[in-house]
Amino acid sequence: MSRIHIEAASKRFDKVTAVDQVTLDIEHGEFLVLLGPSGCGKSTLLRAIAGLTPLTEGRITLGDKDITHTPPRDRDLAMVFQSYALYPHLSVARNIGFPLRARRRPKAEIREKVEQVARTLDLSALLDRRPRELSGGQRQRVALGRALVRDPGAFLMDEPLSNLDAKLRTATRAELSELHRRLGSTFVYVTHDQVEAMTMATRIALLNGGKLEQVGSPTEVYDRPASAFVAGFLGSPAMNLLDARVVSREGRLHAVAEDVDVALDITGELSDQDSQDVVLGIRPEHLRIGGAHPGLRGVVRLVENLGSEELAHVVVGDARVCLRGSRPLDLATGDAVTLSAAPQHIHLFHRESGKRLVWRDESPTANRAAVELDYSAP
Amino acid sequence: MLMEITGPPKAPPVTAERPSPLRRVLRGAPPYLYLAPGLALLVIWTYRPLTQTAELSFHSWNLLPTTPMVPVGFANYERLLDLPDLGQATLRTLVVILGLLPFSVLIPVVVGLLSRQVRGRGKAVYQAMVFAPMLVAPVASAAVWRWLLDPGGGAVNRVLGIDLNWLYETGSAQFSIIVITGWHILGFAVLVVSAGLAGISGDYGDAASLDGASRWQITRWITLPLLSPTLVFLTLMTVLLSAQWTFPLIDTLTQGGPADSTTNVYYLLWDYSFHSYDAGLGAAAGMLLFAGFGIIAAGLVWLAERLSFHDN
Numbered sequence: 001m002s003r004i005h006i007e008a009a010s011k012r013f014d015k016v017t018a019v020d021q022v023t024l025d026i027e028h029g030e031f032l033v034l035l036g037p038s039g040c041g042k043s044t045l046l047r048a049i050a051g052l053t054p055l056t057e058g059r060i061t062l063g064d065k066d067i068t069h070t071p072p073r074d075r076d077l078a079m080v081f082q083s084y085a086l087y088p089h090l091s092v093a094r095n096i097g098f099p100l101r102a103r104r105r106p107k108a109e110i111r112e113k114v115e116q117v118a119r120t121l122d123l124s125a126l127l128d129r130r131p132r133e134l135s136g137g138q139r140q141r142v143a144l145g146r147a148l149v150r151d152p153g154a155f156l157m158d159e160p161l162s163n164l165d166a167k168l169r170t171a172t173r174a175e176l177s178e179l180h181r182r183l184g185s186t187f188v189y190v191t192h193d194q195v196e197a198m199t200m201a202t203r204i205a206l207l208n209g210g211k212l213e214q215v216g217s218p219t220e221v222y223d224r225p226a227s228a229f230v231a232g233f234l235g236s237p238a239m240n241l242l243d244a245r246v247v248s249r250e251g252r253l254h255a256v257a258e259d260v261d262v263a264l265d266i267t268g269e270l271s272d273q274d275s276q277d278v279v280l281g282i283r284p285e286h287l288r289i290g291g292a293h294p295g296l297r298g299v300v301r302l303v304e305n306l307g308s309e310e311l312a313h314v315v316v317g318d319a320r321v322c323l324r325g326s327r328p329l330d331l332a333t334g335d336a337v338t339l340s341a342a343p344q345h346i347h348l349f350h351r352e353s354g355k356r357l358v359w360r361d362e363s364p365t366a367n368r369a370a371v372e373l374d375y376s377a378p
Numbered sequence: 379m380l381m382e383i384t385g386p387p388k389a390p391p392v393t394a395e396r397p398s399p400l401r402r403v404l405r406g407a408p409p410y411l412y413l414a415p416g417l418a419l420l421v422i423w424t425y426r427p428l429t430q431t432a433e434l435s436f437h438s439w440n441l442l443p444t445t446p447m448v449p450v451g452f453a454n455y456e457r458l459l460d461l462p463d464l465g466q467a468t469l470r471t472l473v474v475i476l477g478l479l480p481f482s483v484l485i486p487v488v489v490g491l492l493s494r495q496v497r498g499r500g501k502a503v504y505q506a507m508v509f510a511p512m513l514v515a516p517v518a519s520a521a522v523w524r525w526l527l528d529p530g531g532g533a534v535n536r537v538l539g540i541d542l543n544w545l546y547e548t549g550s551a552q553f554s555i556i557v558i559t560g561w562h563i564l565g566f567a568v569l570v571v572s573a574g575l576a577g578i579s580g581d582y583g584d585a586a587s588l589d590g591a592s593r594w595q596i597t598r599w600i601t602l603p604l605l606s607p608t609l610v611f612l613t614l615m616t617v618l619l620s621a622q623w624t625f626p627l628i629d630t631l632t633q634g635g636p637a638d639s640t641t642n643v644y645y646l647l648w649d650y651s652f653h654s655y656d657a658g659l660g661a662a663a664g665m666l667l668f669a670g671f672g673i674i675a676a677g678l679v680w681l682a683e684r685l686s687f688h689d690n
Contacts, residue, residue, distance in 0.1 A: 033627045050584075050588055051587075051588075052584050052587070052588075072584070072587040073587050073588070073589075073590045073591060073592065075588070078588065078589075079585065079588045081578065081581050081584070081585055082582050085579070085581035085582055085584065085585035087585075087599075087600060087604045088587075088604070089580060089604060098589050098591075098599075099589040099590050099600075102586070102589055102590040102591040102592075102595055102599075103590050144587075146589065150590075154612070156588075176438070182607060270538075
């Protein structure tokens, strides 16, 4: 069993906190993606799991074993580096066989294992080459082969696809998912690329400024972002986020701002002083042109043709929203347009903390309206 | 009927007007102008003396401007090869090179590997301390070492509790020259090794440690092979420059003695020219050295090329 358990892990470099109190449970067989922008601490966290960067605080266990202070070589983990770190003076065969050679396995066994791995990764013809004679994709496969050659407790991968061109990246993504399915072992994968995260992960852990923002399946993270940061990070283009105010009108809540009046799917009463500043979030693909009760009014600034779809940038009040729909949208620059979105596709976030807001129904007698919009994560 | 669509229209070939020849020359000139000062210095200080030496090696001359140079053909070379001096000096040069290799390669590698643990400000202080002997003028250090090695009350004899006349006995004189020169160049070599180690991406060591290699295995299988271009460079420097590095010490401490036991090839050719005033013989020795070291250097450069790994 290779369940990785990270408890309150923190890493500080002088005054900078790279990883801040992260607690994360990675089950056996999971494909967990650590996702976040540059400098969010995802690579530091991965290197801490690998044992290359010691934690300032916290504990890491692999299976039942506390490995917080175990040196990397005794951790039973394999890692694929962003640079691949192929030993430049060794042939492909010697690179792949290195982990076995370091463990002093017999030569015949090493040769057999290397050939077996090379066959699965389609590297058999390249075994005698040096890394510098390989293309980017081939190097990536050799790095993968070096991780595969022994049967490690878990695979750690640090942005392994970032040096590949777009086409190869798409193909390798599928291969990695397939490999994960076949091996059934634990993968911890670091990336800043949301497409890699969405397509390969069984679970995504989103980090921001060293803190864990949300952990969940790709569907959960995309459909119910726990914070405005997550909402703004995922999706291409990301979710439209507008400053608005929640008020009640005739027993229903509305999010209002300049040129915005969106009816929410919430029945409730808020007195004037209880109305709350929020961030209103709607995904570009959930915005519709027109509709019976249009909630947004604006002017088209730009229409972009993506081939299969079109993107329209619309100025609403002093904000800019993006609308995505199949071609043709029949919009042109300068058009006045009304937009609507289904209530179930509307997200609310706290203005200061950025946390997701949910409506908690209370008995109408208890008049605690503002607090009812609490921001506990669902 | 189905028809192929027409592609973008093709234009007839067009030739752009070429600038005038003068303009082209002026535009091409800057790289050569940048090279010119360096080339001029090289010609004045290296190639011109080299050709003059080659010319001198076929003449007999006693360095006096009033005495004419007498052409003697290959006589200087014949004398040089007949005399036992050159062979013996070459052998001694070989001893010096072998004696200096531990100081220029072996110890620096050990120090470089161990001192990787030193970080921050400590590292700079440490490297400055190791490098300091390089900054002491050889003649000044020779004076200090002569005093330290004094057979009467020198510190070395007192510490070792022996009574050895270091600089005036055949075996110990050569040994002293080697150790003092080694002490001089050690800091420089450590600095070169540290730079070489810093140039090796930390990812290799990290990857190897996750692959299960011990620290010793990482050093032997990863670090040292990747450091080999640096080591070949240091070996090359030692082979080519040992005789020159030792020269100021030999000249101030032993003058090639006792009984020629510290006379290496450089000291020998200097001795021919400026002690015996046989400039032709000195020039001939210089030309032979130039050819010999040239071949060795070419071999080592070829080896360095073969050993360098271009990663990424």
